[in-house]
Amino acid sequence: MQFDWDDLKIFLSICEHGNLSSASRALKVSQPTVGRRLKALEQNMGTKLFDRLPDGMLLTVHGQQLIPLAQNMEMAASAVHRHQASFSAEIKxxxxxxxxxxxxxxxxxxxxxxxxxxxxxxxxxxxxxxxxxxxxxxxxxxxxxxxxxxxxxxxxxxxHHHYAVYASREYIQQQPLALTKERYQACDWVSYDDEHIRFNGQQWLRKKLGKRLPVIRSNNGVVILDAIVAGAGLGVLPCFVGDMQNDLQKLETIEDVSxxxxxxxxxxxxxxxxxxxxxxxxxxxxxxxxxxxxxxxxxxxxxxxxxxxxxxxx
Missing domain, CATH: 3.40.190.10 (Periplasmic binding protein-like II)
Incomplete structure (x- = not known):
């Protein structure tokens, strides 16, 4: 019995994503192709690897047993791929x-x-x-x-880089308290959402705001930057980003966070x-x-x- 490594890759992707559609997007192949390759793998192994449920795919006992074996093959295949790339003498x-x-x-x-x-x-x-x-x-x-x-x-x-508080000149004109230490309680703020406050500057800001939440939150750093430039509120940015924005004014450099x-x-x-x-x-x-x-x-x-x-x- 011979296994097609591509079928095992599809199996692992379904395990990771929980359904055929998400696995197909991750693999950049069509959903019918994913379904056909899974069926071929199950036929080749002589057993069912997933139970098809309305809300996704549930691993069977045999499917659970296959995971570590497939992962070992994945690690070995990845190692071969990396070594193959390193063998090339061409700088292109x-x-x-x-x-x-x-x-x-x-x-x-x-x-x-x-x-x-x-x-x-x-x-x-x-x-x-x-x-x-x-x-x-x-x-x-x-x-x-x-x-x-x-x-x-x-x-x-x-x-190494530092962070600072920035605001648009338009926002400062509308809210002069942005220039004072009252800014943390008096001004609107723009920040990452709760799932993306891992950056040191964002964690510092949340501590300064206390129970207040930024009025605009996003999972995207460019959206946050553009919102600050548009005058939606104050925000904390890396200095290498904020200093390069002609439309922003630096209000306070965060000395103890870098x-x-x-x-x-x-x-x-x-x-x-x-x-x-x-x-x-x-x-x-x-x-x-x-x-x-x-x-x-x-x-x-x-x-x-x-x-x-x-x-x-x-």
């Missing part, structure tokens, strides 16, 4: 970089410089709050504020020529813009700050 191809919205906002003006440093590499920007799974090659590189506790991940520090940024790669992918070159280019770009990243007034004053500089990747 596609490098997929996972990051959240504000990092993308900072990085977009630097894309021409990245292209000059990596002329034969195509760049994919994957915008997400949750870190991509490097073991499964959901991305080749990750840029994040925190280091995940994941084995086989190599991290390089890109730099974050580090890291560039992460799977150990197996570190030797891929394209990934390695992109890492070197990103380290250079962030080093070249360390004053913007750190916050303009902090950069000149922070005598004890050691900015990131291009680091050896060995």
């Amino acid at each position: 191809g596609t490098v997929r970089i996972s990051m959240y919205e504000h990092i993308a906002k900072f990085l977009l003006p630097q894309l021409p410089a990245l292209r000059k440093k990596c002329p034969d590499i195509e760049i994919e920007l994957a915008i997400a709050h949750n870190a991509a799974n490097l073991s499964k090659r959901e991305a080749d590189l990750i840029i994040r504020e925190c280091l995940p506790d994941i084995p086989d991940i190599i991290a390089k520090k890109l730099g 974050s580090d940024l890291y560039l992460m790669v799977h150990r197996d992918m570190r030797q891929s020529p394209a990934v390695r070159l992109m890492m070197e280019a990103l380290l250079e770009v962030f080093a070249e813009h360390k004053s913007t990243l750190h916050g303009l007034e902090h950069y000149s004053a922070a005598a004890n700050f050691q900015p990131a500089s291009p680091q050896p990747l060995n």
Whole structure:
């Protein structure tokens, strides 16, 4: 009996998402195809792996027993895929970089410089709050504020940044208390929703507001930025985002809250020529813009700050 690995991938995706439609979207294939491949797998194994229910798919006992075996095959296949990518001697191809919205906002003006440093590499920007799974090659590189506790991940520090309170000039004209310490009780605020307040600046804001909630909340950093620029309220932004907005005025720098940024790669992918070159280019770009990243007034004053500089990747 031979198994088609693609059928097992479909099985694991259904396990993860709970229904055929969500699994098909994740796999980027049609729902009928997912259904046919699952049926073929069940026929090949001679047993039913799921009970079809009105609200989704429920694993049978045999399906539950198959999960760890399929996951082991997935890990092995991913390892082969990573090693295959690292064998190539050509510095070309596609490098997929996972990051959240504000990092993308900072990085977009630097894309021409990245292209000059990596002329034969195509760049994919994957915008997400949750870190991509490097073991499964959901991305080749990750840029994040925190280091995940994941084995086989190599991290390089890109730099350090502060947060500040910002408002549009229009909002300040309408609500002069925005310029005073009364702003936390007198003004409207824009922030992430409850599921996305993991960033240090947002956690600080929620503590300052106490029982008050921001009047506008979103799960998207660009929406939050645009709402602040539109005059919907005050908000906390990384200085490397807020300082670059001509329509915003910085009201207060948050001295006791800051974050580090890291560039992460799977150990197996570190030797891929394209990934390695992109890492070197990103380290250079962030080093070249360390004053913007750190916050303009902090950069000149922070005598004890050691900015990131291009680091050896060995």
